[in-house]
Amino acid sequence: MNNVKKSFSIRDMENLSGIKAHTIRIWEKRYDLFQPERTTTNIRTYSLSSLQKLLNITLLYNNGYKISKIAKIQENEIPEIVKNLTIEKNENDSAINAFKLSMVNFDQSLFTRTYDSLLNKKSFREIFYEVFIPLLTELGLLWQTDTISPSHEHxxxxxxxxxxxxxxxxxxxxxxxxxxVFALFLPENEIHELGLLYINYEIVRSGYKSIYLGQTMPIESLNDLVKYYNAVNFISYFTVSPTKEKIEKYIHEFSTILNESPNSRLWLLGRQIQHISQDILPNTIKTFSSIEELTAEL
Structure with missing residues (x-):
């Protein structure tokens, strides 16, 4: 348990809950909702239970409860009210908060319980789009603000x-x-495969043959596939690689593969595609702004 994070700064609390630090201080002072400790340099630190309480309060607050009313609720009654509210209409928000807590504490059991509860009421596709994608979007921001570490994200x-x-x-x-036939791969030095894995799920679900090649594939190795199949639909996800400076060269090199297989295609997603000039793309290469946009083509 030594790796469990038990102390949070007010900036952590803001980033994890979405409630501004200034507002948290007001709630703390006016309504006595939290009792932070102070470091020797008089900096507020909050416990894990305070974080959990704030996440619950946030859910109530975002659903029309006035903070003055929340402050009058007995502390041990708040989780039950949140649970009932979740049952009624806000299961997604509650699940995202639970997943964030499981991440902060490296708590696989909480993750599994939350996921299984969702799966009783939603399809896997609904969970991915309604819960996992918003969660991952939040985690990207939390990582950028140093609220969480790479170990949390991983x-x-x-x-x-x-x-x-x-x-x-x-x-x-x-x-x-x-x-x-679809062949899914990440270019060399690219390891962020979660989005590609989900696209693979959608391809298999749609009844197509899928060849999942995974991370950091050398471009020359992809020639083997066009020797086996008359037409291959390549799909790749450019998150950090190829870099802005190298992406046009990569597109040019891949075009030579497609020239050898006129019926093959390349579909691209990811942050790095913003650096691709659409003017240079042959009609065998297409970019997509989101997973939803791509899967709509299947």
């Missing part, structure tokens, strides 16, 4: 990957129903 993303693997495996016993 912990939660690997748990999400496990669920994608599990759901994909359930579908892979079926013989592909459609003729198209």
């Amino acid at each position: 912990f939660i993303t690997n748990l999400i990957k496990q669920k994608i693997y599990s759901e994909t495996e359930k579908l892979q016993y079926d013989v592909p129903r459609k003729d198209a």
Whole structure:
């Protein structure tokens, strides 16, 4: 348990809850909602229970409860009210908060309990779009503001990957129903594969043959696929690689593969595609702004 984070700055509290630090201080002073400790330099620090309480209060506050009313509720009654509210209409917000807590504490059991509860009421696709994508968007911001460390991010993303693997495996016993072949890969030095894994799930779910090649694939190795198949739909996700300076060169090199296989295509997503000039793209290469946009083409 030595790795569990038990102390949070007011900036951590703001980043994790979305409530401004100034507002937290007002709630603390006016309504006595939190009792932070002070460092020797008089800096506020908050406990894990204070973070959990703030996340619960945030959910109530964002759903029309006035803070003056929340302050009058007995502390041990707040989680039950949140639970009832969640049952009524805000399960997604509550799940995101639970996943954030599981991440902060490296608590796999909490992650699993939360996920299983969602799966009783939602499809995996609904969980991914309604909960995991908003969660990952928040985590990106938390990581950039140093609220969480790379170890937190890796912990939660690997748990999400496990669920994608599990759901994909359930579908892979079926013989592909459609003729198209998809090959999914990440370019060299690219390791961020969560989005690509989910696209693989959608491809398998849609009944296509999928060849998942994974991380950091040398571009020359992809020639092997066009020798085996008359037409290959390549899909890749550019998060950090290739870099802005190298992306046009990469597109040019990949075009030579496509020239050898006129019926093949390359579909691209990710942050780095903003550096691709659409003017240089042949009609065999297409970019997408989101996973939803790409899967709509399947």
